[in-house]
Amino acid sequence: MKEMITLRINGDSYEISIPPRKTLLEVLREDIGLTGTKEVCHLGMCGACTVLLDNKPILSCLTLGVMCKGKKITTIEGLKKGETLHPLQGSFIREGAIQCGMCTPGMILSAKALLDENPHPNEDDIRTAIEGNLCRCGGYVQIIRAIEATAKRENVG
Amino acid sequence: MLLPDFQYVEPKSLQEACLFLWEHRQESKIIGGGTDLLPSMKQRIFQPKYLVSLCGIPNLDCIEFDEVLGLRIGAMVKLHSLETDPVILERYPMIREATSKVGSFQIRQMGTVGGNLSLDTRCYYYNQSDFWRKCRPTCIKIGGEECNAINGGTKCFAVFSADLAPVLISLGAKIKLFSAYGQRNLFLRDFYTGNGAKPFTMEPEEVLVSVEVPPTPKDVFGTYLKYRIRKSIDFPLASVAIMLILKGREKVCHEAKVVIGAVGTRPEEVKNIEKLLKGKRVEDSLIEEASEMAFRTAKPIANVGSSPTYRKRMIKIFVEKALRQSFGDPEAS
Numbered sequence: 309m310k311e312m313i314t315l316r317i318n319g320d321s322y323e324i325s326i327p328p329r330k331t332l333l334e335v336l337r338e339d340i341g342l343t344g345t346k347e348v349c350h351l352g353m354c355g356a357c358t359v360l361l362d363n364k365p366i367l368s369c370l371t372l373g374v375m376c377k378g379k380k381i382t383t384i385e386g387l388k389k390g391e392t393l394h395p396l397q398g399s400f401i402r403e404g405a406i407q408c409g410m411c412t413p414g415m416i417l418s419a420k421a422l423l424d425e426n427p428h429p430n431e432d433d434i435r436t437a438i439e440g441n442l443c444r445c446g447g448y449v450q451i452i453r454a455i456e457a458t459a460k461r462e463n464v465g
Numbered sequence: 466m467l468l469p470d471f472q473y474v475e476p477k478s479l480q481e482a483c484l485f486l487w488e489h490r491q492e493s494k495i496i497g498g499g500t501d502l503l504p505s506m507k508q509r510i511f512q513p514k515y516l517v518s519l520c521g522i523p524n525l526d527c528i529e530f531d532e533v534l535g536l537r538i539g540a541m542v543k544l545h546s547l548e549t550d551p552v553i554l555e556r557y558p559m560i561r562e563a564t565s566k567v568g569s570f571q572i573r574q575m576g577t578v579g580g581n582l583s584l585d586t587r588c589y590y591y592n593q594s595d596f597w598r599k600c601r602p603t604c605i606k607i608g609g610e611e612c613n614a615i616n617g618g619t620k621c622f623a624v625f626s627a628d629l630a631p632v633l634i635s636l637g638a639k640i641k642l643f644s645a646y647g648q649r650n651l652f653l654r655d656f657y658t659g660n661g662a663k664p665f666t667m668e669p670e671e672v673l674v675s676v677e678v679p680p681t682p683k684d685v686f687g688t689y690l691k692y693r694i695r696k697s698i699d700f701p702l703a704s705v706a707i708m709l710i711l712k713g714r715e716k717v718c719h720e721a722k723v724v725i726g727a728v729g730t731r732p733e734e735v736k737n738i739e740k741l742l743k744g745k746r747v748e749d750s751l752i753e754e755a756s757e758m759a760f761r762t763a764k765p766i767a768n769v770g771s772s773p774t775y776r777k778r779m780i781k782i783f784v785e786k787a788l789r790q791s792f793g794d795p796e797a798s
Contacts, residue, residue, distance in 0.1 A: 309472060328473035328516070331503075350466035351504040353698055355571060364545075364574045370503045371575070372496075374473050375520065418570065439697035440569025 313377045317342070318386030326373050333357045333368035336383060344384035344413050355441035358414035359383050365421045367440075384413035387420070395458050396420055403454035407445035414441045419455045429459060466507040466594075471514060475521040479643055482517055482672060487645035490670040493517050497541060497577035500568070501584055509595035510607070519579075525674060528552065535680040540579025540673045545570075547578060557678065559687030563632040563706065566691045569698045579673045582630055582640065582653070586623035586664045586730060587700060588768040590614055606662040614768035622766050623661030624727055630657070631706035631726040632689045634734065638678045644671045657731035664731065685710055686791040690783040692727075694770060701727040702769060703776040705759070705783035709791045711747070716792050718742040723755070723787075725780050728763040735759045735784075747788050756784040 310325045317340060324339050336342045336359070348356035350369050357369040360382035387394035396416050399405070406412050415438055422429055422437035429437070434455050443451065474493075476482040486493055492514035496502055505511050519525055525541035530552040538547065547553060548564040567573055567581060590613035591598070591606050603609030605621045612618030630653065638653040653676065656665055667673065681687075687708045693699035704726040710719040721742045723735040738755050745751060760781040765773040 311473075327470065329468040329470050331468065334467075350507060352500055352572065355569065358571055365571050366575050367500070367571045370500050372473065372499065372503075372516075375518065437570055440571040 311374055313374060315340075315373070315376055315381060316379070317381045318383060324373075328372060328374050330373045331369055332359065332361075332371040332373050332376055332381070335373040336368060336381075342383050342385050346410050346413060348410060353442075354411075355414045355418065355438075356411055358417050358441060360417055360421060363421065363424060365418045365440075382417070382420075384416060387416065394420070395461060396423070396455070399454040399458040399461070400451070403450045403457060405447055405450040405454040407443075407447050411441055411443040411445075411447075415443070415451055419458070422455070423459060423462070427459060427462060429455070431456070468503065468506050469509065469512045471506075471512075471516050473516050473518065475518045477521050479522050479525075479672065479674065482519065482522060483643055483645040483670065485515075485517060486670040486672065489515050490668070493669065495519060495672060497580040498543070498572075498575040500572050500576045501580060505585060505592075508593065510591070519672070530556065532680060534677075536678040538578050538676050538678070540577060540582075540675055542578045544568075544573040544576045544578065544581065548573060556681060557636070557687075559632050559636070559689055559706070559708070560629070560678075562687075563628045563689035563691075566689065566701075567628045572698075578629065578676065581627045582633070582656070582676065583665060583667070583673055584625070584627040586621075586625050586661045588614055588621075588623040588661070589770075590768065591623055614766060621661030622730060622768055623664075624729065624765070624769050625657060625661075625664055625731045626700040626702075626704075626727040626769070628689070628691060628701060628704065628726070631704055631724040631732045632687070633676060633678060634732055635687065635706040635708040635722040635724045636678050636681065637722075638676050640673055641675045641677070642667060642671045643674050644668065648674075650677075654732070654734060659729070659731045661730040682710060684712055688787050688790055690787055692771075692776065692779040692783070700769070702771045703728050703763070703765070703779040703783070705780060705787055706732075707784070707787040707791070709742075709747070709788075711791060715746055718745055718747055723759055723784060725759055725763055725784075727769075728765040728776055728780060733762050735762045747792050752785055752788045755788060756781045759784040 312325045315322045346356040348354045352367045352370045359368045494513040496516045525539040527539045529537045602611045634654045689706045691701045692703040706724045708722040721739045723738045726732045763777045763780040765776045
């Protein structure tokens with residue numbers, strides 16, 4: 309039984325008709341066409357599907373689409389402004405924190421949520437913020453460095 | 466992995482929710498954060514006709530504190546909100562400690578207190594996909610007659626592994642349940658049946674609405690230690706919550722509660738530890754005896770990660786460590 313809902317994603321409004329069983333991840337990738345958010349484990353154990361819901365990092369594979377009406381959704385596509393990358397995206401590229409790229413959108417959004425709440429994180433804060441995001445390429449060292457570098461640049465500039 | 470079809474219901478009041486649950490009690494499941502329910506539904510462990518969300522009901526997500534009555538936590542309080550609440554940080558640091566160890570950062574943003582306390586029991590042979598489970602006999606927890614974890618087993622040994630339960634039990638917490646026919650309060654420790662297949666003394670039409678914790682005195686010491694393979698995401702494979710009231714410069718023990726988790730079908734209070742420690746300083750010989758009591762209380766079987774032997778040993782090590790931490794032993798961290 310489909311329900312007509314309006315979702316606010318990256319500042320835009322989308323009116324879609326979806327059954328309750330559709331997760332936010334499926335809605336983003338299949339109905340809206342935003343494939344930046346990745347499907348990996350489907351069970352909430354890897355964090356690749358992380359998006360921001362009202363600025364909080366959540367697992368879109370375990371969130372029902374119908375429960376997101378009226379909320380602000382931010383996906384990886386929503387980070388750049390025009391052609392300018394978000395500072396986190398720039399740091400990830402410069403520090404070599406992107407290998408296969410599957411974990412990257414989730415990692416960046418978890419990091420963004422951290423830096424928005426705590427602009428001066430120490431290494432422990434960063435590790436806690438990304439503890440729910442797995443990287444099978446083993447790129448954690450560069451990822452943590454990229455997040456640290458972003459925090460430093462933001463504070464200096 | 467797709468969810469099965471269901472109808473989504475979002476009642477606007479507790480009364481509306483309870484009436485709906487009563488009418489459809491055999492075909493409904495309550496959804497809070499969904500972090501445990503939805504994976505189980507994806508694996509076709511549950512296929513309810515209705516999912517009843519508590520998100521639209523006001524006043525279920527409050528944390529209130531009073532010096533006389535103590536703490537009241539609404540069942541829909543998100544774990545992250547609990548972890549960062551100023552009252553919790555100041556008066557109940559052991560609750561913060563346990564909450565901060567649940568799952569991952571994202572799971573704590575979504576998961577609720579009520580959901581954690583009513584977490585489904587787990588077993589290696591149960592938390593698998595539909596296809597995997599069909600290759601084995603239907604187990605007792607799903608309505609069959611055999612246990613896949615213990616050959617010839619006639620009861621369910623699925624493990625109860627929620628992180629909040631041992632700590633809240635050690636603090637003497639009570640919960641409130643609502644239904645279409647009234648409300649009832651019970652001690653959290655009595656909520657858990659010890660039956661892996663039917664882990665809670667709760668009917669399908671009942672809703673857990675809040676948990677109440679008595680006020681803690683200033684000289685309380687409490688901690689929660691969790692053994693898991695990885696530092697995040699994983700459920701505990703063994704856990705210990707300890708609550709001690711130590712008075713005076715000599716730190717004489719007045720009250721002691723040790724509750725072990727994830728090594729049985731429910732959290733277990735280690736009996737007689739208070740009798741052992743009361744009126745005495747917490748010293749080496751007593752620590753050894755207390756940790757040995759906890760070791761004997763733990764009865765894990767090989768149905769989750771690690772090994773039962775290792776998990777039992779971790780219980781003993783944790784009780785020892787926590788007791789040493791209580792009187793500030795610098796080597797106990």
